[in-house]
Amino acid sequence: MESLTADEVRYIAKLANLYLTEDEVEMYRHQLTGILDHVQSLQEIDTEGVEPTGHATEVNTVLRDDEPGTPLERDQVLANAPSTSGEFIRVRTVLD
Amino acid sequence: MTEYEAVIGLETHVQLNTKSKMFSNSSAEYQSADPNTIVDPVSLALPGTLPVVNRKAVESAIKIGLALGCQIASVTKFDRKQYNYPDLLKGYQISQFDEPICFEGHLELPGDNPRTVRINRVHMEEDVAKLVHVDGLAGKSGYALMDVNRAGVPLMEIVTEPDLRSAEDVVAYIESLQSIIRYLGVGTANMEEGSFRCDANISVRPKGTETLGTKVEVKNMNRISAVARAVTYEIERQIRAIETGERIVQETRGWNDGTGKTVVQRSKEEANDYRYFPEPDIPPLEIGREWVDELQAELPELPAQRKARLIADFGLSEYDARLITSTRTTAEYFEETIAVGPTGNAESRLQFAKETANWLNGEIARLMNVDSINDVSATKVKPLSLANLIARVMKRELNSNTGKQVFEEMWKTGAEPEAIIEERGLGMVSDTGALEPAVDQAIADNAAAVKDYLGGKETAVRFLMGQVMKATKGQADPPMVLKMLREKLETLKANAGE
Numbered sequence: 001m002e003s004l005t006a007d008e009v010r011y012i013a014k015l016a017n018l019y020l021t022e023d024e025v026e027m028y029r030h031q032l033t034g035i036l037d038h039v040q041s042l043q044e045i046d047t048e049g050v051e052p053t054g055h056a057t058e059v060n061t062v063l064r065d066d067e068p069g070t071p072l073e074r075d076q077v078l079a080n081a082p083s084t085s086g087e088f089i090r091v092r093t094v095l096d
Numbered sequence: 097m098t099e100y101e102a103v104i105g106l107e108t109h110v111q112l113n114t115k116s117k118m119f120s121n122s123s124a125e126y127q128s129a130d131p132n133t134i135v136d137p138v139s140l141a142l143p144g145t146l147p148v149v150n151r152k153a154v155e156s157a158i159k160i161g162l163a164l165g166c167q168i169a170s171v172t173k174f175d176r177k178q179y180n181y182p183d184l185l186k187g188y189q190i191s192q193f194d195e196p197i198c199f200e201g202h203l204e205l206p207g208d209n210p211r212t213v214r215i216n217r218v219h220m221e222e223d224v225a226k227l228v229h230v231d232g233l234a235g236k237s238g239y240a241l242m243d244v245n246r247a248g249v250p251l252m253e254i255v256t257e258p259d260l261r262s263a264e265d266v267v268a269y270i271e272s273l274q275s276i277i278r279y280l281g282v283g284t285a286n287m288e289e290g291s292f293r294c295d296a297n298i299s300v301r302p303k304g305t306e307t308l309g310t311k312v313e314v315k316n317m318n319r320i321s322a323v324a325r326a327v328t329y330e331i332e333r334q335i336r337a338i339e340t341g342e343r344i345v346q347e348t349r350g351w352n353d354g355t356g357k358t359v360v361q362r363s364k365e366e367a368n369d370y371r372y373f374p375e376p377d378i379p380p381l382e383i384g385r386e387w388v389d390e391l392q393a394e395l396p397e398l399p400a401q402r403k404a405r406l407i408a409d410f411g412l413s414e415y416d417a418r419l420i421t422s423t424r425t426t427a428e429y430f431e432e433t434i435a436v437g438p439t440g441n442a443e444s445r446l447q448f449a450k451e452t453a454n455w456l457n458g459e460i461a462r463l464m465n466v467d468s469i470n471d472v473s474a475t476k477v478k479p480l481s482l483a484n485l486i487a488r489v490m491k492r493e494l495n496s497n498t499g500k501q502v503f504e505e506m507w508k509t510g511a512e513p514e515a516i517i518e519e520r521g522l523g524m525v526s527d528t529g530a531l532e533p534a535v536d537q538a539i540a541d542n543a544a545a546v547k548d549y550l551g552g553k554e555t556a557v558r559f560l561m562g563q564v565m566k567a568t569k570g571q572a573d574p575p576m577v578l579k580m581l582r583e584k585l586e587t588l589k590a591n592a593g594e
Contacts, residue, residue, distance in 0.1 A: 015369060017180045017187070054173055054374025061382045066114050066152035069121035069136070077135045077244060080142075087131040088241035091182040093229055 003033045099303040102331045104260035110252045111291040112156045117248035118222045119147030126245035139248035141185035153250040156282035161198025172197045174375040183224040192219035193372040205268045214257035223249040263327040275399045279424045300334045316350040326351035410449035419457045429472045432479040438487045451486045476510030485513040497570045535580050538563040
């Protein structure tokens, strides 16, 4: 298949919240194109008459009763946050 | 001049009042919890955690679907909606994309212009964490404080077809939907609290044409009055833009309640690319017919059905019946009052129902508003006490003015009307013997008014009547007083003419 463009790679990176150097853009352009080529090969399989599914297992309808359990302690909740402020996780303001 | 019409579709997010979250078991009662105290590994998006669907949330979703006349999917699935925002810890929201749990329903708009609004879909998803923005000090950039408690609270998104035509339609739709959610008991549907949020897709077109104009999404409307103002503003803005030859851009605009305007938030060129795909952590959900039938059987009588029944059974006006049935508690209070009210002939029963409606929609609604009470059954006045009061006013033992005085005391103290009437020596005076001195006194003290009456100005009797009511502290039976005054004045007139 046709190679991805550098702009497409930058767009995908932006959606994934990644910041790439120009060298990385070039590297991923080749790698991602290779992955797409590989996935493309799946298209050769004849799926005539096969129902589409999002799942590979036969399991369905796994439900849980509406019973509250024990939550994490606040210390645990905040433990992995890059920045905290009092009882809260502190994050950068994002403008729409 | 071209006449325009607005074409509006709504997307409403309704929080469910389940005890636990949509996909994990920490408490969903975030309104009353201290920050970051009802968080579990799933809602915190820790790696390796597994979301498991809350059965009650699915049942609530099905009930909402049934109440809106939707088809219920026999198989439904969840999908990942991916975008980056600090309040979304996983980097994706578990939602439903192409196989929503409910689809193709409708909601009837009440009022003078009844109409059917088609419901496109109802789907299940999860709420996000809550951010509180903090402004930076001079020159420094601000930041936000995040409380994860709300992350994972069950959220239903209800999407209409573009069947609404005005701000009034939008308000009627919202009120009806809120009412249905509360009747079902699946949520509080409170806009101010954020348990009911609404975004509007608005476009305008010349009236009579079929092609849709470019639509603009309006967000950030946090109360019903803001919705009405924002929709009105946006319709007018678009019409003005078209008339001045401006191009309408497909974009998202935010309502600013302070300035009373919508402002651009995001244009289509930079619109989100959500890259939905099936949520691999949650297997598909099969919904059997028996399950749906069971839930159908659990549905309460809904506001529209109840309204129709109150109109049919008690001859209420559409307006009265709509106000009474807008909340389940008020409708129940009304019917309980009727049930304990006096038995009588059909006519007096209808009259009693009408009076009860007047009290509920008038004085009681007013006092509930003053005292900020939402639930009439939480007030001090019980249906039986109200029924007694109304019966006394109908039997003319009290006039309507004294009735209100007695009611205010009942409202404050919860006392029975009989006790208040006795203690205060209230009660209507319609005994001619008791009224006669006051009537004579009024005639004796107000020669000018009497002269006016005798001179042909019959309205002067109203003034005299006011004097009698004042002298009897408002307790006299007004029609009786009027009759007595007229008789006495007519006698004077006849005597003067001789």
